[in-house]
Amino acid sequence: MEFVQSPGKDSVLETYLKCVPCLFSQASRACRQLGLDDDTGWQIIQQFSREFADLDMTLPPPVQGSRLYDLISRVTGRVDPYADIKVQSTVTAHELLKECRHRLVNSSDPVGAALRASAAGNIIDFGADLALGDLAGAFHEALDSDLAGGGEAAFRQSLSQLRRNGVLLMIGDNAGETVFDAFLLERIADERPDLELVYACREKPAINDAVISDCLAAGIADVAGLISSGSCIPGTWLPFCTPRFQELFRTADLVISKGQGNFETLCGEDRKIFFLLKVKCPVVSEEIGLPLRVSAFVERSGRGMAC
Template identity: 30%
Template sequence: MKVNYECASCMLRQSREAIEHAVDDDEKRMDVTLDVLTFIEKNFKKNTRSNKLGTDLHHLIMKKTGNNDPYKVLREEGNSVAEKLIPSIEEMIQKNPTLENYVKAAVAGNIIDFGALDQTTDMETLIKKQINKPFIINDLDKLDSALTKANTILYLVDNGGEIVFDKLLVKKIKEDYNVEIILAVKEGPILNDALMQDAENLELYKYATLITTGAASVGIVEDYISIEMTNLLNSVDLIISKGMGNFEGLTEMTIEKPVFFLLSTKCNVISNEIGVPLGSSVVIKKNLN
């Protein structure tokens, strides 16, 4: 996806928050802010890929502040919020353990996104509200059919915290479908995205082969991911993609296999791109070849 005029103000907000998390000294914050403004002035142009630009911006902040993981505390907080909610969500799902309800839980977890939302957002309240929403676009029947026929799938996780909800869906898929699951996390810190340690702590290796994308990027950025990841995108039978960053990146690529996007639309640009109201839960099948 290409940048929209609204992306500029969002990137400035994200930059301020990242800088504040990365360093305490106001003089240093000012210096890095000036670097950010120079970067945006030089690089924010029409037809620029949004998540590649966001990735480069966050790496600039990490380099200039000397802090390679500004969102570490928020990622851990996201995991804590999710783990507190899991018992009540599992109880709710068990009353009607359909694929749809497991997907609803996974999409509700996508709310835990300190890149798209203000850092003061009450995530717990939002998640409880989101999980009861119907899907505005619902391609679950297509997902069920594709899973039934598939031998291998690639599951692209998104945020810390959210990955706790992903575990519920991954386990469901493993138990109900005869499929090999490859689950990919980020190679290194970027925003509050899930890392290998998060996946290992949740023992996701019991249900999936754990790998990284080969990059610390906002979603999938074609220029930065590993050769292994590029090959997987075109060799597995289907891809399940969580979150907006992966949507931004994958829709800029040519991919031979069907992609199922599971996300909550947390910004106007993504909402308009998909054609749904802000705050919508969606399950969308796209062919990107």
Template identity: 25%
Template structure:
């Protein structure tokens, strides 16, 4: 279940979320004629690359047995998987069960958070300039903790991504659909980019929207977890912080049948490719803006942009 906290960290009753049993395709999520990020041939090497990176970070000397188990499980279900996010979830769960690892990316995440914080301090944006802060949040999705890239090179990548501007920006349309003083659930993604997310949240809060933030509870690749947020000062820019409990990702959450989410939130800002993979399949009960860097062909096709473009896509 989602763990639900207010600023003072007093536990409250969690939102009424529905967690259906594990599925590939089935009755939990009806097929709907709209654009979603589908699993495709490009997804297989990406999943395997993430597996190799994860096992390398967990310092597993002989990875073949774990690789074999994961490839066998994924291979048996690949044709029926609902979206690529489920494949990553399965991969990471099996890897952690076999290694007993905690957060293999913790030092890398701290490093890129510090780097992004310095970049923001050197390149601040006016508090009232929401479009520019959306651009920073989308471009920041290029940061990938754990690749061992030198800090200067990461900064250059971020600067180049920002200089490219937005390939697609539906953020104004999204905000026009969210009532003033309404509540936005901001679903976070990776370390590093969370600094730019924080500053976008700050601008939204300044413009009188209420912000709730959703993070992972337990480690999932280089995503932000509850253990990470103490040094990020997210409490300055949001009204409540939630986490995903024992779920690695969001694939078990069925928003379609969850009326309470529609009652609680007036809009969703959803960061990153993994969340796009999973939540583009959900019929969310309020306007949803997906903010990401189109780092793979399926994500660029979804938004109708060139590969590696900065995107703020309002769900159909």
């Protein structure tokens, strides 16, 4: 089996000086979200500070973030600190989909509507400063917004041209969002029932990112094969992924990547990828060339080049 080459410093988003406040914001926010007492919070913050001083800043931000979330697990003794939040997110997402399912399925363009729903679902991100309480309003608003970045037409063309029995790989992000990803995969399967759909998720908990059990709760197994990428960080950093996933990533006929963490770790890869995400941070906004808060759908092949 041939391995995907490790991305070098110039081919990915590294951690910039301006990423530092965000990483420490995540630390402070995580303590609040998880209801930790101040003493535990300070223990985590101070240990993270100590470890932060020795991290390799040529690696992308999700790699640094994973150190924080590992630390939270070690200090709190919770293997999956966001387990309850992930269940709540999945329940809320199922409710939201139930509300708008009829409208989406019966739209003139169900795949387009499902792409917007899937991007809107990327609002569910406990690494960014978003509360689940805001979700319904933000979701409905995002559902009515066009996807920025011009990737939709290219995606529709790629989908229609896919070879019979071709493999479409979708790389998931947050638990809950997975419910809308399942819905998108269903609509794609309606249009191209011959394709092999595969959905990849994290190997171990990383913030509220989906692992296999979260994907099952979202109903993805009904429509796509499930695979762990091997990633234990809130992104998909290929050198940390299993050889099986690397091979799948390299050979899949079409790849959809969800969310910022996957964008940060995959945007320099030398293959065509469709990135579907909410733009949530200034660094990604600059890299992707789109304003903050938009639902984006962009095609990239290698650093900055759409093919």
